[in-house]
Amino acid sequence: MKKFDKHHGVVVPLDRHNVDTDAIIPKQFLKSIKRSGFGPNLFDEWRYLDHGEPGMDHSSREKNMEFVLNHPRYEDGTILLGRHNFGCGSSREHAVWALMDHGFRVVVAPSFADIFFNNCFKNGLLPIVLDEEVIDHLFAEVNDHHGYRLRLDLPAQEIHLPDGEVIHFDIDPFRKDCYIRGLDDIGLTLEHAADIRNFEEKRRQSAPWLFDNLH
Amino acid sequence: MSSKTLYDKLWDAHLVRQDDNGTALIYIDRHLIHEVTSPQAFEGLRLAGRKPWRTDSILAVPDHNVPTTDRASGITDPVSRLQVETLDQNCADLGITEFLMNDPRQGIVHVIGPEQGATLPGMTVVCGDSHTSTHGAFGALAFGIGTSDVEHVLATQCLILKKSGNLEIRVDGQLAAGVSAKDVVLAIIGKIGTAGGTGQAIEFTGSTLREMSLEGRMTVCNMAIEAGARAGMVAVDDTTINYLSGRPWAPQGEHWERAVESWQDLHSDPDAAFDRTVTLDASRLQPQVTWGTSPEMVAPVDGVVPDPDKETDSVKREGMQHALAYMDLKPGTAITDIQPDHVFIGSCTNARIEDLRAAATAIRGRKVAANIKQALVVPGSGLVKAQAEAEGLDKLFTDAGFEWREPGCSMCLAMNADRLAPGDRCASTSNRNFEGRQGPGGRTHLVSPAMAAAAAVTGHFSDVRLERDR
Numbered sequence: 001m002k003k004f005d006k007h008h009g010v011v012v013p014l015d016r017h018n019v020d021t022d023a024i025i026p027k028q029f030l031k032s033i034k035r036s037g038f039g040p041n042l043f044d045e046w047r048y049l050d051h052g053e054p055g056m057d058h059s060s061r062e063k064n065m066e067f068v069l070n071h072p073r074y075e076d077g078t079i080l081l082g083r084h085n086f087g088c089g090s091s092r093e094h095a096v097w098a099l100m101d102h103g104f105r106v107v108v109a110p111s112f113a114d115i116f117f118n119n120c121f122k123n124g125l126l127p128i129v130l131d132e133e134v135i136d137h138l139f140a141e142v143n144d145h146h147g148y149r150l151r152l153d154l155p156a157q158e159i160h161l162p163d164g165e166v167i168h169f170d171i172d173p174f175r176k177d178c179y180i181r182g183l184d185d186i187g188l189t190l191e192h193a194a195d196i197r198n199f200e201e202k203r204r205q206s207a208p209w210l211f212d213n214l215h
Numbered sequence: 216m217s218s219k220t221l222y223d224k225l226w227d228a229h230l231v232r233q234d235d236n237g238t239a240l241i242y243i244d245r246h247l248i249h250e251v252t253s254p255q256a257f258e259g260l261r262l263a264g265r266k267p268w269r270t271d272s273i274l275a276v277p278d279h280n281v282p283t284t285d286r287a288s289g290i291t292d293p294v295s296r297l298q299v300e301t302l303d304q305n306c307a308d309l310g311i312t313e314f315l316m317n318d319p320r321q322g323i324v325h326v327i328g329p330e331q332g333a334t335l336p337g338m339t340v341v342c343g344d345s346h347t348s349t350h351g352a353f354g355a356l357a358f359g360i361g362t363s364d365v366e367h368v369l370a371t372q373c374l375i376l377k378k379s380g381n382l383e384i385r386v387d388g389q390l391a392a393g394v395s396a397k398d399v400v401l402a403i404i405g406k407i408g409t410a411g412g413t414g415q416a417i418e419f420t421g422s423t424l425r426e427m428s429l430e431g432r433m434t435v436c437n438m439a440i441e442a443g444a445r446a447g448m449v450a451v452d453d454t455t456i457n458y459l460s461g462r463p464w465a466p467q468g469e470h471w472e473r474a475v476e477s478w479q480d481l482h483s484d485p486d487a488a489f490d491r492t493v494t495l496d497a498s499r500l501q502p503q504v505t506w507g508t509s510p511e512m513v514a515p516v517d518g519v520v521p522d523p524d525k526e527t528d529s530v531k532r533e534g535m536q537h538a539l540a541y542m543d544l545k546p547g548t549a550i551t552d553i554q555p556d557h558v559f560i561g562s563c564t565n566a567r568i569e570d571l572r573a574a575a576t577a578i579r580g581r582k583v584a585a586n587i588k589q590a591l592v593v594p595g596s597g598l599v600k601a602q603a604e605a606e607g608l609d610k611l612f613t614d615a616g617f618e619w620r621e622p623g624c625s626m627c628l629a630m631n632a633d634r635l636a637p638g639d640r641c642a643s644t645s646n647r648n649f650e651g652r653q654g655p656g657g658r659t660h661l662v663s664p665a666m667a668a669a670a671a672v673t674g675h676f677s678d679v680r681l682e683r684d685r
Contacts, residue, residue: 015530016534016537017530017531017534018409018410018509018534020509020647020649022628022647022649022650022651022652023649023650023651026651026655027628027629027630027652028630030251030279030630031251031280031292031294031295031297031298031630032294033254033255033258033297033298033301034254034255035255035258035362045650045651045655051637051655054294055294083530084410084530085409085410085413085443088409088410088443089345089440089647089649090344090345090628090647091252091343091344091345091359091360091361092251092252092361093252093255093343093361093362093363094362096361111410111413113410113413113443114379114413114414114443114444114445115345115359115360115361115440115445118360118361118364119361119363119364122361122363122364123363172236172237172238172377173236173237174234174236174237174238174375177236185363185367185375186263186265186366186367186370186371188375189240189367189370189371189373189375190370190371192231192232192240193371195231195232195240196231196240196242196268196371196372196373199231199242200242200269200372203242206477207337207473207474207477208470208473209335209466209470209471209473209474210244210335210338211271212464212466212470213271214271214273214274214312214331214333214464
């Protein structure tokens with residue numbers, strides 16, 4: 001995984017509760033067997049006026065200019081500002097891949113759905129939970145200022161606002177360490193392969209029926 | 216020894232190691248795989264030069280993309296076909312047991328696991344699908360994972376996890392005839408909200424759950440994720456053991472005796488402490504119908520579409536206004552005045568034999584109403600389909616004007632050809648009423664199988680309890 005320590009970017013406000021992963025990446029794009037290429041179809045049904053299918057030339061489709069991602073002022077956005085229960089619904093990791101493929105590196109919201117939250121950490125997208133009042137304040141600031149940017153410092157667990165205000169955020173120490181050092185989960189787990197084998201052997205003794213072959 | 220909840224016991228029994236930083240390594244007993252969320256995991260494994268840790272823990276099946284008609288000619292959509300062929304190839308290369316599309320045992324992954332006895336009490340069960348919570352009905356710890364974690368389980372047989380909180384949802388009282396497990400879980404989601412279980416493992420307890428069949432418990436646990444909880448579970452009892460006895464992959468002989476004995480402890484201790492308990496009185500429960508674009512937007516059948524102007528929270532109010540605009544509904548409309556033009560009976564929530572029986576009973580020899588453009592029955596598996604046909608249910612459905620299809624996920628998420636057109640309104644036994652879920656611009660009302668069937672024959676949502684008395 002790529003290392004992540006600091007980030008400075010334009011904030012894109014998505015002022016909706018319960019943004020689900022079906023909305024983030026609609027099902028027709030899940031037929032891909034790759035991890036990349038989902039960016040043009042991020043929020044496909046909200047972003048375009050026509051119906052999108054895999055294999056289309058998405059650059060020539062008619063955009064819904066009402067949708068925030070299509071506003072010129074948010075064109076270079078890399079930080080998504082969301083609301084309560086962001087990423088609910090389906091477990092599809094394609095939602096995280098689509099956000100990252102579009103260019104997002106950070107999602108800030110008052111709460112996230114569990115599976116989405118976990119999927120973020122597998123891919124280097126940083127989900128940050130902040131209090132509702134802070135989120136309200138950020139929405140107001142983004143709306144009032146063109147090109148509103150935040151500066152993120154992961155080692156210090158700080159968000160620096162353009163007016164000099166500093167907001168502290170919490171993050172799981174294990175996840176933070178993995179991000180800063182660019183560590184891969186599977187490699188870390190395999191360092192404990194002997195523990196896994198020992199556990200497995202005891203389990204095989206105590207519950208042998210769990211090891212019967214499926215056939 | 217201190218008292219434990221069922222979740223505590225399942226967690227402790229699978230704990231390989233606990234790290235100081237709060238994360239734990241948890242052993243996975245059963246890994247279920249389907250075509251949509253696995254190709255990138257297999258590719259990652261290959262690129263890293265790794266092999267699966269334990270192939271005998273894995274069962275694979277194509278379900279999301281498969282056609283529900285005319286399977287003899289294969290899959291016509293080339294993108295879907297490639298995804299299913301990729302699964303077939305990966306399983307063949309690595310020696311993983313897979314039910315191929317034309318295997319009579321093929322079906323929705325969350326229907327076939329339990330049906331085969333591949334899901335057992337006391338197991339950890341994972342799948343790259345959020346509705347894996349279904350398997351918690353067996354007193355198992357079961358939850359959905361993303362593709363990176365599918366790869367992680369393939370490579371290590373473990374997951375790095377943090378323990379969730381313990382949420383008890385206690386449902387007591389006898390359900391009225393015609394009120395089902397689906398109505399129970401929709402009412403729970405209406406009560407606690409779609410984020411009410413976030414960060415929690417839910418144990419469903421109480422007399423209603425004890426009286427419920429395993430199929431009903433699976434329906435309830437299936438939608439734990441719609442309440443925000445990755446895992447939902449029910450303690451083991453005789454219903455669980457009777458369901459499993461004789462299933463193809465359930466333990467046999469001496470293993471069965473030992474297994475049944477070990478399963479006796481799979482319940483929360485009487486004085487175990489939950490972080491929170493929510494209660495629901497099932498005896499007064501009505502059939503439920505969702506009116507919006509989130510499963511928490513739900514009302515009893517004799518209710519009305521609520522008025523956003525009466526909601527004090529401004530963001531919630533906007534959410535309701537948005538949902539009503541999308542659903543093309545006006546506040547104050549009686550639920551029974553809403554007329555679907557499609558009916559879908561299927562999905563991992565409600566496509567088991569008991570669901571099909573309940574729907575068939577609600578039809579009672581009547582015909583699909585004139586305003587219904589399409590009524591589909593998609594059994595959860597080939598074996599459910601065969602059982603239904605042996606009972607003559609297929610004939611009841613087709614005589615009434617329903618289409619009788621091959622098993623798969625179908626119109627629950629519309630990845631195959633079964634989908635709504637923009638503006639279509641569907642009475643659906645599935646689990647998500649999100650915008651575009653059943654097809655772009657489609658409008659979904661979540662209901663029980665009996666309520667879906669009653670809507671099909673009356674042309675509008677109808678109280679199936681009254682329909683039964685007619």
